[in-house]
Amino acid sequence: MSSVESLFVARQGKSSRPILGLRRAELSRWLKAQRAFTKSWVSQVGFKAKPGELLLLPSRDGALERVLLGLSEEHDLFDWAGLHGKLPAGRYHIENDLEASPSDGAALGWALGSYRFDRYKPKGSTKKSSLTWPRAADPARVTRLFEATCLARDLINTPAGDMGPTALADAAQALAKQHGARARVVVGDQLLKQNYPAIHAVGRAASDAPRLIDLTWGDAAHPKLTLVGKGVCFDTGGLDIKPADSMKLMKKDMGGAALMLGLAHVVMSAGLPVRLRVLIPAVENSVAGNAYRPMDVLTTRKGLTVEVGHTDAEGRLVLADALAEADSEDPDLLLDAATLTGAARVALGAELPALFTPDDELAQELLSAGRRAQDPLWRLPLFEAYRDQIRTPVADLNNQGGPLGGAITAALFLQSFVSKGRRWAHIDTMAWNVRGRPGRPVGGEAFALRALASLLSERYGT
Ligand code: MN
Ligand code: MN
Numbered sequence: 001m002s003s004v005e006s007l008f009v010a011r012q013g014k015s016s017r018p019i020l021g022l023r024r025a026e027l028s029r030w031l032k033a034q035r036a037f038t039k040s041w042v043s044q045v046g047f048k049a050k051p052g053e054l055l056l057l058p059s060r061d062g063a064l065e066r067v068l069l070g071l072s073e074e075h076d077l078f079d080w081a082g083l084h085g086k087l088p089a090g091r092y093h094i095e096n097d098l099e100a101s102p103s104d105g106a107a108l109g110w111a112l113g114s115y116r117f118d119r120y121k122p123k124g125s126t127k128k129s130s131l132t133w134p135r136a137a138d139p140a141r142v143t144r145l146f147e148a149t150c151l152a153r154d155l156i157n158t159p160a161g162d163m164g165p166t167a168l169a170d171a172a173q174a175l176a177k178q179h180g181a182r183a184r185v186v187v188g189d190q191l192l193k194q195n196y197p198a199i200h201a202v203g204r205a206a207s208d209a210p211r212l213i214d215l216t217w218g219d220a221a222h223p224k225l226t227l228v229g230k231g232v233c234f235d236t237g238g239l240d241i242k243p244a245d246s247m248k249l250m251k252k253d254m255g256g257a258a259l260m261l262g263l264a265h266v267v268m269s270a271g272l273p274v275r276l277r278v279l280i281p282a283v284e285n286s287v288a289g290n291a292y293r294p295m296d297v298l299t300t301r302k303g304l305t306v307e308v309g310h311t312d313a314e315g316r317l318v319l320a321d322a323l324a325e326a327d328s329e330d331p332d333l334l335l336d337a338a339t340l341t342g343a344a345r346v347a348l349g350a351e352l353p354a355l356f357t358p359d360d361e362l363a364q365e366l367l368s369a370g371r372r373a374q375d376p377l378w379r380l381p382l383f384e385a386y387r388d389q390i391r392t393p394v395a396d397l398n399n400q401g402g403p404l405g406g407a408i409t410a411a412l413f414l415q416s417f418v419s420k421g422r423r424w425a426h427i428d429t430m431a432w433n434v435r436g437r438p439g440r441p442v443g444g445e446a447f448a449l450r451a452l453a454s455l456l457s458e459r460y461g462t
Pocket of ligand 2: 232235253312315316339342
């Protein structure tokens with residue numbers, strides 16, 4: 001990833017080249033005012049100003065005079081994401097007079113276009129291009145969103161061998177240190193002593209001990225905002241082991257944790273007037289002689305008993321303890337994110353996280369935040385009748401739903417650990433781009449980050 005400092009410059013230098021964004025319908029009008037040479041060049045190369053389409057316009061003496069960029073009808077930040085990789089090294093500025101929100105979008109798109117996971121293969125090329133901050137942009141806002149996205153993506157992309165529970169806790173502690181937050185980590189048998197039995201049960205078979213990461217920041221007098229993220233650093237499925245194809249991507253099973261750490265970075269960088277708490281159960285769902293078994297019954301932190309119908313439904317178990325702790329503090333807003341179910345992906349595909357909340361007002365706020373931030377979510381119901389599927393004669397709950405509606409039954413399971421009336425939303429996300437597009441390469445993705453950031457700034461911003 002490139003640092004923001006290398007991607008932007010404050011002032012437009014003399015050698016800076018203009019980038020002109022044009023919608024398809026605007027192209028012919030713009031061309032009318034151009035000289036014959038330009039008209040001819042644009043027509044020769046067949047530039048149509050399709051969204052994201054790029055054209056380098058030469059001057060008559062063969063210098064790069066201007067860059068044309070096709071724009072979508074509605075502003076799309078990712079129109080600007082292909083530029084960084086394709087433009088020759090140098091300085092650029094945007095010629096359009098953009099309003100504040102499209103300016104931030106263009107700058108963020110430009111920055112995200114530079115993202116690459118390079119931990120094991122540092123960038124060979126030194127090609128650098130920089131963009132003058134658009135006049136109406138908010139550099140601090142763009143920077144924190146960019147950094148948060150890169151943080152979440154890097155955490156997800158790092159393979160489990162280097163991103164186990166210890167490493168994830170280290171990352172949270174580094175973030176806490178950066179912002180003067182407090183991070184406490186409850187490790188191994190301490191989980192039993194401090195009553196986090198489900199987190200311990202799921203993670204105890206791994207050689208890297210299970211833990212609960214507990215970060216707090218901000219003034220205790222401010223409204224309490226609590227973020228909970230599923231941190232399953234690798235999910236083998238446990239004794240109900242996954243087949244190879246399903247296990248392959250399971251380094252991303254801490255995508256909810258990565259998202260919430262990214263969001264915490266946004267909250268703390270922006271200095272939002274909240275008392276922030278981030279709770280991350282960090283475990284590896286592994287296989288060993290001491291692994292938890294199908295039909296074991298766990299007594300959770302809240303006291304509810306759970307029969308383990310399936311050891312691969314581990315996410316809801318570790319979240320149960322974390323949510324119970326979060327809920328006990330009576331937060332103003334409780335958000336959790338998890339790569340929880342394949343069923344959510346069957347329903348909505350890879351790029352649309354599922355949103356669950358009993359609170360219609362919060363749902364509306366979140367959905368409109370998603371539209372504002374160009375980071376959509378889709379609400380699915382907490383359909384109470386399906387609770388039958390997570391019942392068992394043996395315990396209060398069964399962690400395995402039926403074959404249908406699995407995202408809903410998982411969400412209903414979580415709801416059992418949250419008080420009635422709590423302002424709570426649960427996000428079931430893929431956390432992974434399955435197709436590569438400019439600014440969104442194949443790999444870890446912080447879906448819903450911009451939506452949540454927008455919600456929080458609307459709700460708590462000054
Ligand atoms: Mn699983
Ligand atoms: Mn999982």
